[in-house]
Amino acid sequence: METNNAALQVRGLRKSYDELHVLKGVDFDVARGSIFALLGSNGAGKTTIVRILTTLLKPDSGTASVDGFDVVSQPARVRESVSLTGQFAAVDEILTGRENLILIAKLRHVKSAGTVADDLLGRFGLADAAERRVSTYSGGMRRRLDIAMSLIGNPRIIFLDEPTTGLDPEGRIEVWKVIQNLADSGTTVLLTTQYLDEAEKLADRIAILHEGTIIVSGTLEDLRKLLPPAKVEYVERQPSLEEIFLAIVGSDKREQR
Amino acid sequence: MSTHFFSDTSVMLGRSLRHVTRSMDTIITVTIMPIAFMLLFVYVFGGAIRAGSGNYVNYLMPGILLIAIASGIAYTAFRLFTDLQSGIFERFHSMPIVRSSVLWAHVLTSLVSNMISVVVIVGVGLLIGFRSSAGVLAWLAVAGILVLFTLTLTWIAVIAGLSAKSADGAGAFSYPIIFLPFISSAFVPTASMPGPVRAFAENQPVTSIVNTIRALFEQQPVGTDIWIALAWCAGILVVAYTIAMAVYRRKIA
Numbered sequence: 131m132e133t134n135n136a137a138l139q140v141r142g143l144r145k146s147y148d149e150l151h152v153l154k155g156v157d158f159d160v161a162r163g164s165i166f167a168l169l170g171s172n173g174a175g176k177t178t179i180v181r182i183l184t185t186l187l188k189p190d191s192g193t194a195s196v197d198g199f200d201v202v203s204q205p206a207r208v209r210e211s212v213s214l215t216g217q218f219a220a221v222d223e224i225l226t227g228r229e230n231l232i233l234i235a236k237l238r239h240v241k242s243a244g245t246v247a248d249d250l251l252g253r254f255g256l257a258d259a260a261e262r263r264v265s266t267y268s269g270g271m272r273r274r275l276d277i278a279m280s281l282i283g284n285p286r287i288i289f290l291d292e293p294t295t296g297l298d299p300e301g302r303i304e305v306w307k308v309i310q311n312l313a314d315s316g317t318t319v320l321l322t323t324q325y326l327d328e329a330e331k332l333a334d335r336i337a338i339l340h341e342g343t344i345i346v347s348g349t350l351e352d353l354r355k356l357l358p359p360a361k362v363e364y365v366e367r368q369p370s371l372e373e374i375f376l377a378i379v380g381s382d383k384r385e386q387r
Numbered sequence: 388m389s390t391h392f393f394s395d396t397s398v399m400l401g402r403s404l405r406h407v408t409r410s411m412d413t414i415i416t417v418t419i420m421p422i423a424f425m426l427l428f429v430y431v432f433g434g435a436i437r438a439g440s441g442n443y444v445n446y447l448m449p450g451i452l453l454i455a456i457a458s459g460i461a462y463t464a465f466r467l468f469t470d471l472q473s474g475i476f477e478r479f480h481s482m483p484i485v486r487s488s489v490l491w492a493h494v495l496t497s498l499v500s501n502m503i504s505v506v507v508i509v510g511v512g513l514l515i516g517f518r519s520s521a522g523v524l525a526w527l528a529v530a531g532i533l534v535l536f537t538l539t540l541t542w543i544a545v546i547a548g549l550s551a552k553s554a555d556g557a558g559a560f561s562y563p564i565i566f567l568p569f570i571s572s573a574f575v576p577t578a579s580m581p582g583p584v585r586a587f588a589e590n591q592p593v594t595s596i597v598n599t600i601r602a603l604f605e606q607q608p609v610g611t612d613i614w615i616a617l618a619w620c621a622g623i624l625v626v627a628y629t630i631a632m633a634v635y636r637r638k639i640a
Contacts, residue, residue: 163479172474177513181477184481185480185481186477186480186481188640205456208484209481210483210484212481213481213482214477214478214481216474216477216478217474219474220473220475220476220477220478221473221475222402222473222475223412223473224405224406224409225405229405233398233402236398237395237398237399237482237484238395238482239391246581263409279478311477368627
């Protein structure tokens with residue numbers, strides 16, 4: 131019954147590049163409206179999975195359905211349902227932020243593209259930079275624009291491939307908020323990350339991809355049970371460097387970045 | 388889906404035309420060099436070159452236009468390469484749009500931007516004494532040949548843009564093409580060249596294209612040159628298009 135309801139269903143997915151076997155039989159399901167984190171080190175095959183699920187790459191074998199549509203036989207239907215934010219902010223540097231959003235809105239045949247763009251610029255704190263070329267944006271601003279572009283047309287499933295890589299701590303927290311809001315509004319999110327705390331903070335379910343297969347998957351609680359039970363120790367808790375950084379820098383600088 | 392081909396392509400075209408108009412330096416680079424060649428050949432070498440009767444600017448114009456187009460398509464390869472590199476190509480391909488519109492927008496942009504440079508160069512030519520008695524039909528024929536030539540080179544540029552490993556590599560393929568007019572009838576009559584060079588010059592595509600355009604400008608009969616020119620362009624176009632689409636399919640497989 132869960133399978134009928136799954137936003138993503140992946141079975142026995144395999145992909146090799148020549149002699150390099152990247153995926154050696156990957157299985158997982160993602161429930162609708164949940165945040166699913168795919169955890170793994172560099173080169174584990176996270177991006178390969180995302181590219182297969184967004185129809186950019188064909189699997190060698192196995193099946194994957196996205197929103198009920200098969201990625202190989204119904205790629206056009208899959209593309210109607212998904213949106214991809216790739217590993218590198220895929221924004222047009224020569225256009226302004228607003229023009230980037232309008233471009234995507236027009237391609238998705240959204241009515242009143244300008245209004246949609248202005249709304250997103252406001253939501254992502256980019257209103258002041260709307261008419262500036264993206265080449266003048268900081269890394270965090272680009273990433274926010276990138277994610278904003280992915281939300282146009284209200285896709286039911288959003289893929290975020292390492293959305294916070296290269297961001298400063300404040301940028302990361304902002305992106306986390308956006309992801310949480312997406313899930314709260316019913317969007318399914320598949321997130322890849324190599325940061326354990328990111329998965330811990332956001333994900334409903336976590337899968338660890340290692341050497342081409344999912345070696346563990348479950349909720350954070352499930353994963354915790356795999357380790358010996360926690361024992362109680364008294365440790366003086368020092369503030370983390372992140373907490374110190376944020377306390378000193380303050381979090382009211384958002385508009386300037 | 389295919390009903391959206393034209394609307395998707397026009398949205399994409401609008402985007403890459405902005406790239407052209409916002410980086411005026413590319414248009415300037417593309418037009419300045421051929422204009423510099425034109426001035427150089429007219430005012431420096433021109434006096435020593437005996438190329439037929441009278442007006443040397445008229446003699447040069449076809450070759451200068453081909454050089455401009457050959458250098459212009461390097462930017463097409465560069466723009467395509469940048470799109471692939473930045474990931475925006477993948478973003479477009481993961482969207483519910485007609486995929487080929489991404490490529491066609493680049494091709495049409497190449498056509499538009501090269502025609503802009505052609506118009507600019509003809510304008511400068513008029514200032515320094517280029518004159519043509521050609522009528523509307525002959526001008527249309529010239530435009531048609533230049534469009535075909537641009538399309539042919541653009542599909543070669545698409546191959547380069549799709550398969551390049553670096554931005555420099557994306558543009559490098561154009562240098563030999565820019566050089567071709569120099570070993571053709573573009574600047575001096577081929578009859579003045581030594582045997583093997585002359586054989587090459589008379590049997591490479593640029594000479595027949597140059598001769599055709601020159602004849603059209605001067606209202607002379609185009610003879611068989613026009614058919615040779617069209618055959619070269621159409622032949623290379625078909626081969627380049629086939630290879631480009633094969634590279635493209637492998638890239639998005």
